[in-house]
Amino acid sequence: QVQLQESGPGLVKTSEPLSLTCAVSGDSITTYYWSWIRQSPGKGLEWIGYIDYSGATNYNPSLKSRVTMSVDTSKNQFSLKLSSVTAADTAVYYCARYVGPQQADNWFDPWGRGTLVTVSS
Amino acid sequence: QSVLTQPPSVSGAPGQRVTISCAGSSSNIGANYDVHWYQQLPGKAPKLLIYTNTNRPSGVPDRFSGSKSGTSASLAITGLQAEDEADYYCQSYDNRLSGLRVFGGGTKLTVL
Numbered sequence: 001q002v003q004l005q006e007s008g009p010g011l012v013k014t015s016e017p018l019s020l021t022c023a024v025s026g027d028s029i030t031t032y033y034w035s036w037i038r039q040s041p042g043k044g045l046e047w048i049g050y051i052d053y054s055g056a057t058n059y060n061p062s063l064k065s066r067v068t069m070s071v072d073t074s075k076n077q078f079s080l081k082l083s084s085v086t087a088a089d090t091a092v093y094y095c096a097r098y099v100g101p102q103q104a105d106n107w108f109d110p111w112g113r114g115t116l117v118t119v120s121s
Numbered sequence: 122q123s124v125l126t127q128p129p130s131v132s133g134a135p136g137q138r139v140t141i142s143c144a145g146s147s148s149n150i151g152a153n154y155d156v157h158w159y160q161q162l163p164g165k166a167p168k169l170l171i172y173t174n175t176n177r178p179s180g181v182p183d184r185f186s187g188s189k190s191g192t193s194a195s196l197a198i199t200g201l202q203a204e205d206e207a208d209y210y211c212q213s214y215d216n217r218l219s220g221l222r223v224f225g226g227g228t229k230l231t232v233l
Contacts, residue, residue: 035222044123044210044224044225044226044227045159045167045210045212045224045227046224047221047222047223047224050222058220060221060222061218061219061221094166094167098222100172100173103220104154104214104216104220105154105155105173105214107155107157107169107172107173107212108157108159108167108169108212109169109172109178110168110169111166111167111168112166113165113166114166
């Protein structure tokens with residue numbers, strides 16, 4: 001079955017960039033869209049954005065100025081970079097496949113296990 | 122403040138039926154965009170529970186059902202079991218701001 005696994009530093013200093021990678025197995029990254037979602041401690045879910053195999057992206061407008069996503073089809077993985085982080089960016093970051101018949105009405109399935117990123121000075 | 126509004130908590134005894142509401146507006150659910158539901162067990166990643174308003178993925182018990190009407194949607198759980206204790210989130214699309222995938226704030230289900 002499809003599995004996703006996030007990886008990256010668990011601690012990032014304030015004002016530095018946060019970089020995460022999601023390795024996909026059981027499906028080709030050339031299908032569907034691939035997304036990042038985060039969850040601040042004790043809080044709800046926030047969609048960050050998604051990317052397709054060609055590198056086309058769609059970002060959350062509230063994060064757009066700081067977000068860059070990329071895809072590596074040779075490694076079947078995609079990545080997130082969030083610049084100029086602050087304590088407010090401390091969260092569990094999930095990667096997920098964004099699947100469905102069209103871009104607007106799609107859903108997230110499956111999800112990776114998530115990785116906690118703490119931002120601290 | 123979430124674009125989709127859910128009650129912070131609901132509770133029920135084993136065997137009972139509970140519903141979780143998800144209130145939206147004319148730019149998301151009311152604009153006929155689909156609603157999807159996720160279950161997040163304690164310490165785990167969210168898992169797809171209902172997609173496209175009413176559909177259950179393979180392996181999800183038929184005790185879980187979804188519905189949508191107007192600007193809101195609901196998740197119903199019948200025959201409540203202790204293992205259902207979790208956080209539940211609705212998700213849809215909002216057509217403002219160049220398109221936004223939005224989640225509800227989440228509802229904590231407690232099985233008494």
